[in-house]
Amino acid sequence: MFLNSAVGRPAGRYIKTVPYMNAKTRIYKFLSTERWTDSAVFFMRIFVGIMMLVHGIGKINNYEMLFATFPDPLGIGSAASLVLIIGAETVCSLLLIVGLFVRPAALVLAMGMFVASFLAVPGEPFAAHELSFVYMGIYIMLVIGGGMRYSLDRVFFRIQ
Secondary structure (H helix, E strand, O other): OOEEOOOOEEOOOOOOOOOOOOHHHHHHHHHOOHHHHHHHHHHHHHHHHHHHHHHHHHHHHOHHHHHHHOOOOOOOOHHHHHHHHHHHHHHHHHHHHHOOOHHHHHHHHHHHHHHHHHHOOOOOOHHHHHHHHHHHHHHHHHHHHOOOOOOHHHHHHOOO
16 A cells, blocks of 8 residues: 555545635635536527527418518528528527537527528618527527537537
């Protein structure tokens, strides 16, 4: 058996103790750990995914009414624009919720929100497009950060 020469105890049996910390330091260390960042991104991903999924399902339910009046910002036709945004809002939102292909799904949704914010109905005040602009910012954050610890991307693709 090997001895720890500094204290004369068997090596590997004792954990180095942390000096006494006051309550303020303990609270700071507890709140500033990396797990809270992962948890915050997980919550944001689930929350924004559910919100956009509900929005997309609402468009599916009102498809006949929206079919004739939906804007055509890309010049591909009103029906094609509606189908593309419904697909993005439902499929990509489901991918965000489960945490699979988070960056590509968030990129598609960010591009959809860019079109909704700046190209869909030009000439309207910013307040009319404020919500899509906020969604676009959240999706850009997810493109940059990815799904982080609590995602299927990390499990399937061994992303650190």
